[in-house]
Amino acid sequence: MELNCVLGRGPLALKNLKRVSQPEESKLLRPHFVKHLSLHHLLFLSLSDTGMRLLRSASEQSKPVLHSLKPRLHPALHLSPFLRPFSADPGPGPELSRQPNDDPIVAQALGLLQAPENSWNAAELSRLLFPSPPPTPAHFSKIALGLGASDKALKFLEFVQSNSPRDDAPVFVSHTFQSVVKLASREPSWEKALLELYKMSRQRDIRLTVNASTLLVSFFGRAGMVDEAVSAFEDVDRNARDGELYELYVGMLFRHGRFEGALKVLDEMLDPGSRFAASNIPGKIFFSALLRRLQGEGGSDADEIVGFFLKLIELGVFPDSVTLSKIIKNLCRNGEIGRAWDLVLRVIQSGGPVEAAPFNVILVELGKRLDFKRMNELMIKMKEINIPPDIVTLGILINHLCKSRRVDDALEVFERICTKQEEGLSCKPDTVIYNCLIDGLCKDGCKPNVITYNCLIDGYCKCCEIDKARQLFDQMSEEGVQPNVVTVNILVDGMCKFGRVGHAVEFLKEMKVRGLSPNVRTYTSLIKAFCNVNNFEKAMELFGEMSRSGCSPDSVAYYTLISGLCNAGRMDDASSVATELKAAGFSLDVVCYNNLIGGFCRKNKLEEAYEMLKEMESSGVKPDTVTYNCLLSYFGKTGNLTTANKLMRQMIEKGLVPTVVSYGALIHGYCLKNNIPPNTVIYNILIECLCRNDKVDGACSLMDDMMEKGVRPNTTTFNALFKGLRQMNWLKKAFEMMDRMNEHACKPDYVTMEILTEWLSAVGEVGKLKNFVQGYEVSACTA
DNA sequence: GTAGGGTTAG
Structure with missing residues (x-):
């Protein structure tokens, strides 16, 4: 399940988090949840004490998960000890410090080889390196590499060549040689050294490994020694040549204009005997090399490149x-x-x-x-x-129609995209298309004014593109359109909702200098933001500042503060703000009362909750389902079933319809009373009944609920849901559930298949069904 | 005439 279900999205996350109790925290800490943290969540979490505590303990509990999150974490978390890279003590070479050699043979050999070269203990080395059965060739390359310098490794090579038993010698020597080449390629005068090493390999009949050849091709290519590179490539048996070698070699040939040679390699790779013939690897290698050449690497001669291109196409690549x-x-x-x-x-x-x-x-x-x-x-x-045509094609078309002052034609294309979209066809207008149209319409004689800009800025804020919104703000001033307080409010609110409260405050300061004063709505946005980050001192301070600066709070401003305080459990403060509200001549609405009642219930202050309820009724505000649910949850949680049932009857008598939450609260109570943990069967019964009564939404949220409580859904659960979803024809939700079923490795049975086959083939989504079934084949294999 | 702030319960 996604963390969103538990925490909610964005600003909501923190609000919900504040309510998280200790045992629930541990649930949130499961790597599974941490994995789903979005940048948004991280930002919000890092703004509060609870959030930081969560993240810190998460980082201690789920190292690998957080490791992958590292670049996204709050700076403070980078101090966490396990996030430090591997110790950086100066070892013999980068290879070794990255990958400590814990192989005993390699370690012992390196130990013996530490002695000066003329006093190596040959007998002991031979016993270690040439026993029967012998070590692997890789041991030899590791040992040579561990020596850290090519001259030392070369001495070792000589040792191997003269001491190795006849049968194994060539392979061991080749692998040792590979490391000598690698070490030499990192040393200052590599050009000369590699050339000499290569000559030596030919004189002494040392066969090149693929890795050695790859290194030589790459470095000879870099040094412009093309003929040597060609010969180092050809030294490797064609069946042993791998993709990496081909790729480097072909790139090198193209870079040096050796089209003939490249053609030869192409023939070789496409030969039916080659393991690459039927793959897309030749295409990838040749096209990317051609592209690099075309981009100017090694000078470009379009004729030859296009010629090669056509050749590839002729060959079906x-x-x-x-x-x-x-x-x-x-x-x-x-x-x-x-x-x-x-x-x-x-x-x-x-x-x-x-x-x-x-x-x-x-x-x-x-x-x-x-x-x-x-x-x-x-x-x-x-x-x-x-x-x-795809969305880009249509964008190009619309843009050009607009630019040629044919805005009406552009709008017609736009209409067509929209209606096609309704028919369920491919593409949907995107930002670019809207931008072109807006631009076209603006240039069509009607200039944008402050309201136009405000709409656009708000649009950008609402899709989290705060930077774009800010750019537009700067642009409007440049175009001579003066921002007003609404513009300021949109941006302040946008920044707040994006978690940049500091920026918002800073921005507001700048605006005050420009003569734009905040109003009630500006303050309300900021108050909400500060409540969301648990900074009630600042929220209260702003509330006071607002009144003092001659802009008196309205009811929404009061509601905002009250709701923030209630969510934080600061009920005394909430009550006194409510008193102020009434003194200022406003009255509480149903939501505000619910906030207070819910807050008191969570704090186990039932008397105060009832006080509120009484006040609410006497001031003519009717309790609604949420009001009852607050109380029901309290009695459910405390196991007071008699009162809970009484309340339930009462709400029904009043014509209110109990929701999933109401029943959930009762079930909670029953389970608690009888010491029965809620289990899959109970949930299945409820989900099935809800679906049967067309309350599929409720059934889905019960499913979320059971996951949250750690109760595993089974096939029956999913079957009930699929039945309900099919009735409603909620395809998207069904796909989501199919994924979930897969994730839970919960096997579909014939009922599942019957429902899904019938439904999905009727709507032409057989592909999804196929994927779904395949998911099980795969998980069955891995299991 | 067109734009901006708070929505609660498991």
């Missing part, structure tokens, strides 16, 4: 959409639109996969050249060859 787009973009950048267009056509003609992306690149280029005629032709062509 195709680039993926992203690579093709990049290639097209590069050709366009060099003014070769015609060539780019031909290339796309050739891929299509040869049966390669082509999506909208490469077309979009060409469309953008044509647009830059104002070549609308060819843009049109291209779009017609796309339709002809059945390539559906």
Whole structure:
């Protein structure tokens, strides 16, 4: 389950967290929950004491999980000891300090080899290195590498070559040599050293390992010793060559313009006998090398590159959409639109996969050249060859229509996207499209005013793009549109909700200097934010400041403070603010009363809760379901079933409909009274009944509830839910439940399959069903 | 005429 279910999202998270009791904390600490912490949660958690306590103990309990979160954590948490990197004592080389050698043979050998080279204990070394059965070749490369310097490793190589029994010698020598090369490549005069080592390997008939060859190809390539690189590549048996070697080698050949050589490698890789022939590896290697060359690495000669490209296509090796787009973009950048267009056509003609992306690149280029005629032709062509436009294609179209003052046509395209969306088809208008349209409409003669900007800024805030909102704020001033207090409020509130209370306060200060004074709404946003971070001193202070600065609090301002205090359990403060509220001539509404009653109940102050209830009724505010639920929860939790039942009857008599929460409270009570922990069967009964009465929403939240309480759902639970969801046709929720079922390794039975098969095939979602079933095959294997 | 703040119960 997601942490969201427990904590709520964003600002709500902290509010809920404040209520978390000690035993519940431990539940939250399970790595599972920590894994789901979003940046948002982390920010909010790190703002309060409870949050920091949670995070700190989480970091002690679930090291690996938090390790992966490291870059996102609050700075204070970086001090946590286990987050420190491996000790950085200066070892023999980076390889070793990263990967301490705990292999006894390697350690002992290195111990023996520490003696000066002329006094190595040859007998003991031989006993260690050449027993029967012998150590692995990898031991030899590790030992040589552990020596830290190429000259030392070379002496060791000589030792191995002259002492190793005849049969094993070549392999051991090769692996030792590989490490000598590696060490030499890190030393200052590597060019000369590697060349000499390579010559030596040929003289002494040392066969190159793939790793040695890869290193040599890479470094010779870097030093411009192309012929040596070619020969180091060819020294390795073709069946032993791996993807990495090919990739480096091909890249090197292209960089040095060796197209002939590259073609030879291509033939080799595509040979039916090669293990790469049927894979996408040759395509990946060659296209990315071509692309790098096209991007100017080693100078670019489009003819030869395009020629090679066409050759690949002829052979049935195709680039993926992203690579093709990049290639097209590069050709366009060099003014070769015609060539780019031909290339796309050739891929299509040869049966390669082509999506909208490469077309979009060409469309953008044509647009830059104002070549609308060819843009049109291209779009017609796309339709002809059945390539559906994606959101980007439509964005380009709308943008150009707007720019050519054809805003009405642009709006028509927009309409079409929206209605297609309703028909359940692919794409939905995105920010870019809205931006283009807004821009078009603005330039169409109606200038944006402060309200237009406010709407946009608010929009950005509401989707958490505070930085964009701030940019727009700066932009409006530049365009000569003066922000007003509403603009300030939108931004202050946006920053607060994003957890940047400090920024909000700072921003407000700046605005005061500019002559924009805060009003009740500004203060209310800030008060709420401070309540959310448990800073009630500041919240109260702001409340006072507001009155003193001549802007008197309204009822919402009072409600905000009261709700914050209630959630924090500060009921005395909450009560006195409520008294002030009444003194100021306002009255409490039902939500506010519920806040207070709930707060008193959580603090076990039943008398005060009843006082509130009495006051509420006498002032003509009718208790609602939530009011009753607050009380029911209290009696449920304290096991007072008689009163709970009485209350339940009363609420029904008053015409109120009990909810999942009400029943939950009663069940809580029954279980407590009889010492029965709630179990799967009880939940199943309830879930099934709720679904049968079309209260599927309630059933789903009961499911959340059981997960929260650590009661495992079983197949019956899911079956009941799927039945309910099918009745409502809530596909998305059903997919969610299918995932959950998978996660819980809860096996579907014939009932599950019957419901899902019938439903999902009716709505054309057989793919999801297939995935669902596959999930079980996989988990069955791993289990 | 169009924009901004508090929503409670398990």
